[in-house]
Amino acid sequence: MSPFTMTMLLSSLATGTIITATSFHWLMAWIGLELNTLAIIPIISKQHHPRATEAATKYFLTQAAASALILFSSTINAWQSGSWDIMQMTNNTSNILLTMALAMKLGLAPTHFWLPEVLQGSSMKTALIISTWQKLAPMALIIIANNNLSIMVLMTMGMLSAIVGGWGGLNQTQTRKIMAYSSIAHLGWMSVITPLMTKLLILNLVIYIMMTTSMFLVLILSKSKTLQDTSTLLALSPTLMIFTMLTLLSLGGLPPLTGFIPKWLILQELTTQNLQMMATFLALSALLSLFFYLRLTYVMTLTTPPNTTMFKYKWRFKSLNNTTLMSITLSLSILLLPITPLIML
Known part of the structure; x- marks a missing residue:
């Protein structure tokens, strides 16, 4: 992978995390998470090995499902309350769905099944990024929406x-x-x-x-x-x-x-x-x-x-x-x- 491509992907990774951590609107938080996910996929699969491709596919499917669940929970809340504000989650169903989605993003049990497989299929440096940097965006959402989880x-x-x-x-x-x-x-x-x-x-x-x-x-x-x-x-x-x-x-x-x-x-x-x-x-x-x-x-x-x-x-x-x-x-x-x-x- 060329240095220019790698720089673009890593800067997109950082931008996605920053957008999610600084947003108060659910759509912006979702956009940040999606940008984050799409930037890490080529980094995981850059080895051109079947294990790396498998790891990238597993990561993408899990993260896409979690992002869809976040969007679904915020839509239910907006439908009920008329607000897209992260701090104003008043619907109980939305809160439970949101908690489950963020847990899947992080890799908490029982939605942890993807994490060992993805790390094993990635290179050491990519595994380091997934274990550290990739935890920041979901954790930021947990901290912001703490009272509503x-x-x-x-x-x-x-x-x-x-x-x-x-x-x-x-x-x-x-x-x-x-x-x-x-x-x-x-x-x-x-x-x-x-x-x-x-x-x-x-x-x-x-x-x-x-x-x-x-x-x-x-x-x-x-x-x-x-x-x-x-x-x-x-x-x-x-x-x-x-x-x-x-x-x-x-x-x-x-x-x-x-x-x-x-x-x-x-x-x-x-x-x-x-x-x-x-x-x-x-x-x-x-x-x-x-x-x-x-x-x-x-x-x-x-x-x-x-x-x-x-x-x-x-x-x-x-x-x-x-x-x-x-x-x-x-x-x-x-x-x-x-x-x-x-x-x-």
Whole structure:
């Protein structure tokens, strides 16, 4: 793909997200989402491989169905109330349909079926875009229309996503699929806290994007597509291996690391709101996710790679990749816990 075409597609992707995030009219929000979807399709299918074409088709059909559902719910509301304003969703049916549509856009369970398949069929860089940037537009709509969404549907889908994200990742050997189920689990936590405190949703989203970006950048640098490939990271860079191990533990939400901040504050807020059962359920579901992060950590740090020349002297070959962004995100994904009191103020 030519640099000009890629620039056009990426700028369209950014424009679509910005249009959706800044709109107050449902038609403009829908146009932004459609622009976003149409820009990412050629990026997914640029490999000219059957798996990439399949992933692009699945992504397009799912996103088109979700966009149609958003348009349908907003039309019902406009028919009843005469208003296309995002903030004025008064019809209960419209609210439920809208919640379901945004959940499908994000990949929340039980509408998560497309996310692991699409990520597996895409390249690592495209998977990074889908896991991070593509979550911004639906999340912006959730934040704007927060008071009008169906609380019961949102919390049920959130709890289901937390458990499905943990269970689904247990049996995976492909790193992209593991990251996809990790994404589903994190989005579950975000949707559970949405009706209670939007500030925590934004915090969780920022930290999730930061940790996922750093993890994908490591996988891109080390060309690790499977669980077995990650065992050669020690030969590439021992320092990077240690940082990656800590980032994985941070994704799991272990206490001294950045990933513990959102989990801690969300559980605290749930118990404050007398939702102890939900808090317990979420905390237990986090153990499932932690298991496959620990398995990835174990393979990466405690197993011996094949001792061929290519692996043994891998560190000798100069990397051509720019690692500035990776260094920043890896550090932030590990060391931000001390700023928690500033967030809580």
